Amino acid sequence: MRGEAPSSSSLCGRKHPRVLPTCCIRALAGLVSTLILSMLARNRLFVGSRWDKLKCKDMLWTPLRVAKSGGTKKVERSDEPSTLTLDRIRAGQEVKVVQIVAGQSAARQLAQLGIRAGATLGVRRSAPMGGPILVDSGGSMVAIGRGMARKVRVQTLA
Amino acid sequence: MKIALVGQPNCGKSTIFNSVAGYRAATGNFPGTTVRLAWSTIRFDGLVAELVDVPGIYSLTSANPAESAAKKFLLNEDISLIINVLDASLLSRSLELTLELRELGVPVIVCLNMMDEAERRGTRISSQQLSVLLGLPVVETIGYRGVGVRELFRQATSQISQPPGPAEFIRWHRDVESSVQQMQDVIESTSHGHRLPSRFLAIKLLENDDDISLEAGPGTNDAAARLREHLEDLRGRPAESVIMSERHDRAMKLFEHSATVTRPRHDPRAALDSLLTHPLWGYVFLAVILVGFFWAVFGLGSLLENAISGRINLFTVYLLADVPKGGLEHALIAGLMDGVQGGAGIVLPYLVPFLLGLAFLEDVGYLPRVAYLMDGMLHRIGLHGTSMLPIILGYGCSVPACMATRILPSKRDRFLASVLATLVPCSARSTVIFALVAFYLGPMWALGIFCFNALVVIISGWLLARVWPEISAGMILEVPRYQWPALSMLARKVWLRLREFVVLSWPLLIAGSLVLGLGTYWNFDHYANLALSPLTMILGLPVVLGTTLVFGVLRKELALIMLAQALGTASVATVLSATQIIVFTIFITFYIPCLATLVAMVKEIGKKMTALAATYTFLLATAMGVAARLILPLILGV
Numbered sequence: 178m179r180g181e182a183p184s185s186s187s188l189c190g191r192k193h194p195r196v197l198p199t200c201c202i203r204a205l206a207g208l209v210s211t212l213i214l215s216m217l218a219r220n221r222l223f224v225g226s227r228w229d230k231l232k233c234k235d236m237l238w239t240p241l242r243v244a245k246s247g248g249t250k251k252v253e254r255s256d257e258p259s260t261l262t263l264d265r266i267r268a269g270q271e272v273k274v275v276q277i278v279a280g281q282s283a284a285r286q287l288a289q290l291g292i293r294a295g296a297t298l299g300v301r302r303s304a305p306m307g308g309p310i311l312v313d314s315g316g317s318m319v320a321i322g323r324g325m326a327r328k329v330r331v332q333t334l335a
Numbered sequence: 336m337k338i339a340l341v342g343q344p345n346c347g348k349s350t351i352f353n354s355v356a357g358y359r360a361a362t363g364n365f366p367g368t369t370v371r372l373a374w375s376t377i378r379f380d381g382l383v384a385e386l387v388d389v390p391g392i393y394s395l396t397s398a399n400p401a402e403s404a405a406k407k408f409l410l411n412e413d414i415s416l417i418i419n420v421l422d423a424s425l426l427s428r429s430l431e432l433t434l435e436l437r438e439l440g441v442p443v444i445v446c447l448n449m450m451d452e453a454e455r456r457g458t459r460i461s462s463q464q465l466s467v468l469l470g471l472p473v474v475e476t477i478g479y480r481g482v483g484v485r486e487l488f489r490q491a492t493s494q495i496s497q498p499p500g501p502a503e504f505i506r507w508h509r510d511v512e513s514s515v516q517q518m519q520d521v522i523e524s525t526s527h528g529h530r531l532p533s534r535f536l537a538i539k540l541l542e543n544d545d546d547i548s549l550e551a552g553p554g555t556n557d558a559a560a561r562l563r564e565h566l567e568d569l570r571g572r573p574a575e576s577v578i579m580s581e582r583h584d585r586a587m588k589l590f591e592h593s594a595t596v597t598r599p600r601h602d603p604r605a606a607l608d609s610l611l612t613h614p615l616w617g618y619v620f621l622a623v624i625l626v627g628f629f630w631a632v633f634g635l636g637s638l639l640e641n642a643i644s645g646r647i648n649l650f651t652v653y654l655l656a657d658v659p660k661g662g663l664e665h666a667l668i669a670g671l672m673d674g675v676q677g678g679a680g681i682v683l684p685y686l687v688p689f690l691l692g693l694a695f696l697e698d699v700g701y702l703p704r705v706a707y708l709m710d711g712m713l714h715r716i717g718l719h720g721t722s723m724l725p726i727i728l729g730y731g732c733s734v735p736a737c738m739a740t741r742i743l744p745s746k747r748d749r750f751l752a753s754v755l756a757t758l759v760p761c762s763a764r765s766t767v768i769f770a771l772v773a774f775y776l777g778p779m780w781a782l783g784i785f786c787f788n789a790l791v792v793i794i795s796g797w798l799l800a801r802v803w804p805e806i807s808a809g810m811i812l813e814v815p816r817y818q819w820p821a822l823s824m825l826a827r828k829v830w831l832r833l834r835e836f837v838v839l840s841w842p843l844l845i846a847g848s849l850v851l852g853l854g855t856y857w858n859f860d861h862y863a864n865l866a867l868s869p870l871t872m873i874l875g876l877p878v879v880l881g882t883t884l885v886f887g888v889l890r891k892e893l894a895l896i897m898l899a900q901a902l903g904t905a906s907v908a909t910v911l912s913a914t915q916i917i918v919f920t921i922f923i924t925f926y927i928p929c930l931a932t933l934v935a936m937v938k939e940i941g942k943k944m945t946a947l948a949a950t951y952t953f954l955l956a957t958a959m960g961v962a963a964r965l966i967l968p969l970i971l972g973v
Contacts, residue, residue, distance in 0.1 A: 205790075289428075308707070320710065320814050322719055
């Protein structure tokens with residue numbers, strides 16, 4: 178137990194049981210992979226279903242966001258049926274930005290990186306687990322958080 | 336005389352700065368590497384000037400502290416020349432900043448950097464044409480290879496005291512231009528006496544810039560509000576966005592008239608990127624890269640440690656051979672050699688490979704990809720991906736990590752990121768983990784501690800985010816191209832960081848070791864240990880380790896060296912049990928950040944927040960230490 182010095186032959190610790198780390202790491206790996214898989218499933222399989230509306234929207238953060246977003250502009254439904262928000266676009270598609278429904282500072286930050294009404298973007302990646310969208314904007318790659326991407330209304334190009 | 340290097344983030348300002356000033360400013364392949372002004376005196380052709388490396392800005396409107404520092408510098412300082420560095424492969428976007436800088440009334444010289452990259456992209460730029468249209472001199476450079484830098488500074492010296500003349504091409508549309516003109520008239524009629532040109536002030540007022548409108552009188556602000564409304568009526572959107580798109584429009588026109596776009600060359604980096612950002616493989620590679628990094632550092636480190644430590648031990652034995660044990664001389668020599676041994680034999684073997692690996696990951700440009708991959712998870716704990724950059728930098732050293740939080744716009748995000756960044760084991764603490772846990776108990780245990788630490792960081796983030804709930808603004812982060820780092824750059828960067836250890840902490844370490852040696856000789860440490868005995872007791876550590884923990888606040892590596900010194904033997908495993916080694920390491924890893932970090936934190940987030948963070952980390956460390964002490968024996972079954 179505590180305070181008991183191991184014999185000098187175990188100087189490099191080879192005698193200590195390796196049970197803990199291996200089992201810990203296995204358990205951790207298992208946990209992480211289940212987590213990833215479950216998130217993947219939530220995002221991929223349930224898109225468009227009732228589950229999607231219930232759970233995927235903001236997951237843990239929903240109440241907080243709603244409570245605090247009073248000051249910023251509300252997302253309005255666009256008249257055009259063909260516009261989507263950027264977070265809905267699958268990787269590999271080209272889109273044209275129609276409108277950015279965000280506060281001034283966010284809109285400015287996006288515009289500085291070339292994401293403004295009229296710009297053409299190539300969606301390269303859409304990260305799992307409510308992760309960001311990776312878009313090609315005029316030759317530079319920009320990662321946009323999912324919440325921010327929801328504020329960008331786009332039209333898909335053929 | 337001041338010359339300012341100004342440009343958008345990650346366009347290579349610091350690389351150019353370093354090639355003239357020697358390696359003084361940290362460089363890295365991610366936006367926001369430079370968060371504060373770096374100064375250097377340069378001599379060129381008999382001209383002596385202060386060269387200032389300004390943090391990257393997208394425009395003269397600031398969104399975060401790093402940008403506002405840059406803006407304040409540009410608007411308030413007396414600058415003789417601006418060298419506007421542009422990423423040539425992103426020309427049209429970069430020109431928007433050039434157009435804004437042009438209005439400052441300061442001589443501007445345009446530096447088209449990364450010309451090789453533009454060519455690879457299929458963009459051919461006629462710098463002559465661009466120079467004529469802009470009315471500014473243009474120089475082409477390839478910063479990291481040093482191509483064109485000499486020419487740039489030759490041009491620069493001839494440009495000083497030549498403010499940009501009017502250029503017809505960059506005038507705006509008539510309706511906007513007339514509003515600017517009217518605003519300008521109002522400003523001039525109030526005899527503003529401002530250093531900045533009235534046109535610049537007029538544009539900024541129409542953009543509703545807070546800094547400028549604060550300085551303007553009420554009459555001017557009223558006129559500005561009227562004109563903004565007028566613009567809004569004309570174009571049907573906010574005046575700010577009208578001005579911005581006007582600038583964008585001009586920049587596009589400039590690009591069209593000075594560059595031709597052909598088919599880009601095939602770029603293998605695109606394939607690499609699609610693999611490393613893949614929704615599944617991206618995470619697999621992230622894990623592989625991190626674990627591979629760990630094994631490489633440990634493998635190389637233990638190899639070096641065995642080689643160097645043994646030699647120094649032999650030398651110490653040789654030195655002490657004729658010295659009577661228990662005398663003052665013995666204590667002095669042993670203390671001195673322990674310090675030398677600690678630095679050269681234990682810290683450096685792990686520190687060098689670690690810093691080299693981190694510098695490589697930074698320069699290649701992998702970090703923003705990690706931010707991209709982790710954003711989703713970080714959102715869950717109430718942060719966003721950009722916060723990942725300071726946290727990863729925290730694995731190198733907590734001080735630059737705290738400073739890197741300046742790229743975050745929100746105060747709350749800065750607090751969270753700096754606390755989490757200090758919880759992450761920095762290179763000094765990693766050294767402790769490698770040299771104690773990995774060396775004595777095996778690498779798997781060390782990996783376990785790193786994983787455990789990551790878990791605690793995540794949980795801490797989750798907790799703190801709930802203590803201070805706020806909506807993260809969401810990530811908008813530019814992800815740069817991969818860049819193969821030049822070896823000399825890597826070496827200089829590692830040296831920049833290593834120098835601090837060699838020059839500052841190693842002497843401190845040797846001195847500390849001497850003090851402890853003398854303290855033991857005169858029995859001073861007894862009282863210190865007694866005072867700290869409650870802490871060592873609840874952690875189940877030998878009482879002699881009390882002083883060691885105090886030294887750890889000065890610098891974390893010190894704790895490791897002092898451990899050997901306090902125990903009176905370098906082979907720790909003969910005195911401490913496995914549990915004690917782990918408890919000690921966990922406590923050192925989590926408790927109060929080192930002195931340098933505390934100072935940096937006070938600067939970034941204020942005294943109160945720092946005190947809060949220090950208390951939190953201390954309580955956390957104690958809790959974790961006690962938990963480890965209670966749980967580990969059960970698992971070990973000893």
